[in-house]
Amino acid sequence: MLLVSGILQGIVSGMVIAFVSAGMTLIYRVSHIANFAHGSLLALALYLTLDLSRRFSVDPLYLTVPMVPIMSIVGWTMYWGLVRPVRRRHHLLAVQLLLGLSFVVDSLLLMRYGADLHLVRNTLSARFVSILGTGFGFNALFAWVVAALGLSALVAAMQFTDWGRKFRAVASDELAARLAGVSVERVEALCWMTSIAILGLIAPVMGSIVTLTPDMGLHYTVLALVTMIVGGMGSLVGTIWAGVLVGIAQSIGLLYLPGSYGALLPYALLVAVLIFFPGGIASLIGRS
Amino acid sequence: MGAAHHLALTAIVIGLAAITALFLETYWVDVAFLVVIYAGVASAWNVAGGFSGTFSFGHGLFFGVGAYTAAVLFNDWGITPWIGLVIGAVLGAGAGAFIAWLASRCGIGDLAFAVLTLAIAEIVYLFVDNFEPLGASRGISLNPATNGALGMQFSSETTYLAMGTGFLVLCQIVAWLVYRSAMGYRFRAVRENPLAAEAIGINPSRERILALAISGALTAVGGVVYAQYLLFVNPLTFFGPAITIKVILFALIGGMGTPWGPVLGAALFFPLGEWLRAHFGGQLPGFDTLIYGLLVIVTVLVFPKGIVGTITRRLNNSEKRQAESKS
Numbered sequence: 001m002l003l004v005s006g007i008l009q010g011i012v013s014g015m016v017i018a019f020v021s022a023g024m025t026l027i028y029r030v031s032h033i034a035n036f037a038h039g040s041l042l043a044l045a046l047y048l049t050l051d052l053s054r055r056f057s058v059d060p061l062y063l064t065v066p067m068v069p070i071m072s073i074v075g076w077t078m079y080w081g082l083v084r085p086v087r088r089r090h091h092l093l094a095v096q097l098l099l100g101l102s103f104v105v106d107s108l109l110l111m112r113y114g115a116d117l118h119l120v121r122n123t124l125s126a127r128f129v130s131i132l133g134t135g136f137g138f139n140a141l142f143a144w145v146v147a148a149l150g151l152s153a154l155v156a157a158m159q160f161t162d163w164g165r166k167f168r169a170v171a172s173d174e175l176a177a178r179l180a181g182v183s184v185e186r187v188e189a190l191c192w193m194t195s196i197a198i199l200g201l202i203a204p205v206m207g208s209i210v211t212l213t214p215d216m217g218l219h220y221t222v223l224a225l226v227t228m229i230v231g232g233m234g235s236l237v238g239t240i241w242a243g244v245l246v247g248i249a250q251s252i253g254l255l256y257l258p259g260s261y262g263a264l265l266p267y268a269l270l271v272a273v274l275i276f277f278p279g280g281i282a283s284l285i286g287r288s
Numbered sequence: 289m290g291a292a293h294h295l296a297l298t299a300i301v302i303g304l305a306a307i308t309a310l311f312l313e314t315y316w317v318d319v320a321f322l323v324v325i326y327a328g329v330a331s332a333w334n335v336a337g338g339f340s341g342t343f344s345f346g347h348g349l350f351f352g353v354g355a356y357t358a359a360v361l362f363n364d365w366g367i368t369p370w371i372g373l374v375i376g377a378v379l380g381a382g383a384g385a386f387i388a389w390l391a392s393r394c395g396i397g398d399l400a401f402a403v404l405t406l407a408i409a410e411i412v413y414l415f416v417d418n419f420e421p422l423g424a425s426r427g428i429s430l431n432p433a434t435n436g437a438l439g440m441q442f443s444s445e446t447t448y449l450a451m452g453t454g455f456l457v458l459c460q461i462v463a464w465l466v467y468r469s470a471m472g473y474r475f476r477a478v479r480e481n482p483l484a485a486e487a488i489g490i491n492p493s494r495e496r497i498l499a500l501a502i503s504g505a506l507t508a509v510g511g512v513v514y515a516q517y518l519l520f521v522n523p524l525t526f527f528g529p530a531i532t533i534k535v536i537l538f539a540l541i542g543g544m545g546t547p548w549g550p551v552l553g554a555a556l557f558f559p560l561g562e563w564l565r566a567h568f569g570g571q572l573p574g575f576d577t578l579i580y581g582l583l584v585i586v587t588v589l590v591f592p593k594g595i596v597g598t599i600t601r602r603l604n605n606s607e608k609r610q611a612e613s614k615s
Contacts, residue, residue, distance in 0.1 A: 034399050082585070089592055091398070092343065096540045097588045099533065103581030110574030214574070218529070222410070225403050233400065264414040267407040274404050278394040 005134035006255045007248055012136065012144045014247020016209075018240045019147035019202055020220065021227035022154060023195030029171045029234040030191045031087060033094040037078075039220030040102035041196055045071055045203035046212050047109050050120045060122045060204045067200035075196025079189045087188075102217055110214040120207030143205040150201060151240055154194075158236060167191060171234070226270045232282025241281045245269060294464050297548055298457055305453040309446040317445040323558050324452040325514050328459040329531070330538040330550035332506035335463055337536070338545035339472060340499035341479030342388060345402040346409030347507050347535055350380040352416065352527035354508025355515035359428050369440040373512040377505040384504025385497045392493030406529070413527035427522025430515070440516045448517045455513050456551070459506050463547045466502065475499055479545075534558075541587050543594025552596055557583075 020042060027035045049067060053060040082101065086093045124138035158164035169177040170187045178184050210216075223246065228234075231242030249269045253262025277283055301324075308320040329351065336342040357379055358372030387408055391401050417425045433441045442448055466472045474495050477485040482492040515521045525531075535550075541557055543549025560583070564576035591598040 028399075085589065086592065092540060092544070093588060093592055096537065097585055099537065100581045100584030100588065103577050103584065107574040107576075107578035107581060111572060111578065115573070222406065226407065229400050229403050233397070258418075260414065261418050264411045267411045267414075270407045271404065271411070274394045274396060274400060275390065278396050278400075 001133055002255055003252075004132055006251045008132060008134045009136075010248030010251040011244055012140050012247070013209075013251065014244035015144045015147040015151070015240075016202060016206060016243075017223060017227055017247050018243020019150050019198060021224040021231070021239050021243055022151060022236060023198045024224040025228045025231065025234055025236060025239045026154075026167075026191050026195045028228060030167060030188050031083065031094075033083065033087065033091060033098075034225060034228075035195070036095050036098040036221055037102040037105065037217075038199075038224050039222070040105040040217030041071070041074065042199045042203065042206075042220050043109060043212070043214070043217040044074070044105050045199045046120070046207050046210070046216075047113055047118075047214075049204045049207050050113075050118055050212060053120060053122075060120045060207055061124070063204045064201060067203055068197050069200075071200030071203075072193045072197040075193040076189055078196065079192035083192065084185065084188075102221065106214055106217050113212075113214065115214060118212040120204070120212070122204075122208050125208050137209065139205060139208040143202065143209060146202060146205050150198065151236075155236055155240075163187075163190065223266070226266055230270055230273045230280055232280025235280070235282030237285065238280055238282035241285070245281075294460075294547070298460055301456060301460075301551070302453060305449055309449050314445055317449055319559055319562050321445065321449045321452045321517060322562075323555055324449070324456040325510055325517075326534060326538060326558050327551040327554035328452070328456040329507050329510045330535045330542070330554050331456070331459040331463050331547070332503045332510065333535050334539045334544060334547070334550045335466055335506070336384070336496075336499040336503035338539060338550070339463075339466060339479065340475035340495055341398070342496045342499050342503075343398055343402045344384075344387075344405040344500060344503070345532055345536070346387070346405035346407075347503075348527050348529060348532045349405075349409035349412050350383060350504040350507035351511035351514070351531055352412070352521075352523070353380050353383055353504075354511030355521045355526045356416070356422065356428075356511075357508070358512040359430055359515055359521045360422070362433075363428060363431050368438050369512060369516055370438070373440075373509055376508040376512050380508025380511075381501040381505035384500035384502075388497040388500040389493070392496060406532075409527065409532065410529070413523055413529075416527055417523040423522075425523055427520060427525075430519045430521075440512075441519065448513075451513055452517070455510055458509070460547065460551070462502065462506060467547050471495075471498065476545075537584060540594060541584065541591075543591075543596030543598070543600075546594070546596045546600070549594045549596035553594070556595075 024035055024038050027033060045067060048070065049060050049063050052058070052063050052066065078101070082097055083094060086097055122139065124142055127138040128135050129138065129141065158167065166177070166182050166187050169180065169182055170184050174184055227242045227246050228239060230245060231238035246266045246269065249265040250262070253265030256262070257265070273280060305320060305324065308316055329347065333344065333347050336344055354373070354376035357376035358369045361367040361372040361375065362369055387405055391404055396404065416422055422428065430441070436442055466475070474485070474490050477488070477490055478492045478495045485492055511526055515526070538553035538557055539550040540553070542551065542553025561576070561580050564579055568575040587595070593601060
C-alpha cells in the first residue's frame with residue numbers, strides 16, 4: 001500500500017516537474033542551450049506571485065492571468081538581450097551567461113524578500129482528498145491538472161499548429177528552415193517566451209505546494225536538467241515520462257530510504273538511464 | 289607561449305604570494321590562500337574541460353575524495369597527510385578515469401556528460417552527507433598532530449599560503465607539460481573534432497579518460513591542502529556543488545583552454561567576490577552576489593573567449609596586421 005501511495009504521489013508531483021522541464025527541453029531543442037537559469041526564473045515567478053497576492057490581497061490562483069504575460073516578457077527579453085548575442089558561439093558561454101543571470105535573480109530575490117521561508121496560501125490550501133488510501137492536497141491535484149493540460153496543449157500545438165511546424169523545422173534543420181522562409185530568430189524568441197511563460201502558468205499553483213527560499217533555483221535547474229536528459233534531450237513526450245519517473249523516484253526514495261538518502265534516487269535514475277539507454281526515454285518510445 | 293613566458297608567470301605568482309605573506313594583514317593572507325587553491329583547482333578543471341573538451345560539472349567529487357581520504361587515513365590510521373595526499377590523488381585519478389570511462393561507454397554528448405558528472409557528484413555528496421561512519425553532515429575534525437610538519441598542520445597562515453602556492457605551481461607545471469606535449473595536441477584534437485581525431489588514429493575515449501584522471505588527481509590534492517587548512521572536512525564544503533560552479537566560472541572568465549586563463553580568472557574574481565561580501569554582505573545581503581553575477585554577464589559579453597583568450601587573439605591579430613602592412 002505504501003508503494004502504491006508512493007507511486008501515486010510521484011505521478012502527481014512528477015507531472016509538475018515534467019511541465020517545468022518541458023520549457024528546458026523546448027529551449028534545448030531549438031537553441032541547443034541548456035537554460036541554467038530555469039530554476040531561478042521559476043523562483044522569480046513564485047516570489048512574484050507571493051508579492052502580488054500580498055500586495056493586492058488577491059487569491060494567488062487568479063494571478064495566473066498577469067503572471068503568464070509577465071514571464072513571457074521575461075523570456076522574450078532574455079532571448080534578445082542575452083542569448084541571441086552568444087548563440088552562435090561555444091555552448092559553455094551560454095551556460096556561463098545563464099549561470100550569471102541565475103546569480104543575479106537569486107540575489108535580487110534575497111535582497112527583496114529576505115532569506116525566510118515562504119508559502120503562498122490560496123483558497124484550496126488545507127483541503128484534502130483521499131485517493132486509493134493516499135491523501136492529496138487539493139493544490140497538488142490542481143497543479144497536476146494544470147501541468148497535464150498544459151503539456152497536452154504543448155504536444156498538440158507542436159504537432160498540429162503552424163507554430164509547431166515552424167518550431168520543428170528549426171529544431172531539425174535550421175538552415176533549411178531559414179531557406180524555406182522561416183524567421184529562425186523569431187521562432188526561437190517565441191520558444192523562449194513559451195518556455196518561460198510556462199513557469200508563470202505553474203507558479204501560482206505551485207507556490208502552495210513547495211516552500212519558497214531565495215536559493216531554491218539551482219535545485220530546480222538541476223532537476224529539470226536531469227528530467228530533460230532522462231527524457232532523451234529534446235523530446236517533449238520523453239520529458240513527460242521522465243518527469244513522472246523522476247517524481248516517482250523522489251517519492252519512493254523519501255518513503256523507503258532512511259535519512260535523506262532518498263534524495264539521491266533521481267540522480268541514480270539518471271546514471272542508470274544514461275548507462276543502459278543513452279538515448280533516454282525518447283529512444284525507448286521511438287520519438288525524437 | 290614559450291617556456292620562459294611560463295616560468296616568468298610562475299615566478300610572478302610566487303612573488304605575489306610572498307608579498308602577501310610578508311606585508312599584508314592576515315585577512316589578505318587567508319584570501320590569498322583561497323585564491324591559490326581555487327586557481328589550482330580551476331587550472332585542474334581546465335586540463336579536462338579546457339584542453340580536451342571533457343566538461344565536468346562534478347569536480348567537487350574529486351575535491352572531496354582527496355580531502356576525506358587524507359582525513360580518514362590521518363584520524364583512523366595515523367597516516368600522515370603527505371601520504372594521504374598521494375593516495376587521495378590516486379583515488380581522484382581513479383574516480384576521474386572511471387567517470388570518463390562510464391561516459392565513453394554510453395557515447396553521450398557534452399551536455400549529457402556534464403549532467404552525468406553532476407549527478408554522480410551529487411550522489412556521492414548526498415551519500416556522504418548521510419553516512420554516519422564519515423560523520424554524515426557534521427563532517428570530521430582532524431585530530432591535532434603531534435608533529436606539525438609531519439601532520440601537515442601549521443600554526444601560521446603564511447606556511448599554509450606557501451603550501452597552497454606549491455599546489456598551484458604543481459598544477460601549472462602539470463597543465464603546461466600537458467599543454468605542450470603530444471598528449472596536449474591529442475586533447476585539443478579530441479576537443480575540436482572527435483570524429484576527425486578518430487580518423488587520424490586518436491582514441492577519443494582514451495584521451496578523455498586520461499584528461500579527467502589527471503584533472504581529478506590534481507583536484508584531489510587541492511582538497512587535501514584545503515582540508516589541512518580548515519582542519520575539518522564536511523560534505524557541503526568539499527563535495528557540494530558550490531566549489532564546482534566557482535571553479536568553472538573562474539576557468540571560463542579567465543580563458544578556458546589557455547594554461548593561465550583559469551589562474552587569472554580566480555585571481556581577479558575570487559578577491560572581488562570577497563571584497564564585495566566584506567563591504568556589502570553585512571548591510572544588504574544579496575547585493576554582493578548581484579554585482580558578482582552582473583560582472584560575470586558583462587565579462588562574457590566583453591570577453592567571449594575569456595580574458596586571456598580574447599586578449600591573446602586581439603594581440604595576434606594586430607601583430608598579423610603589422611606584419612602584413614610591412615610586407
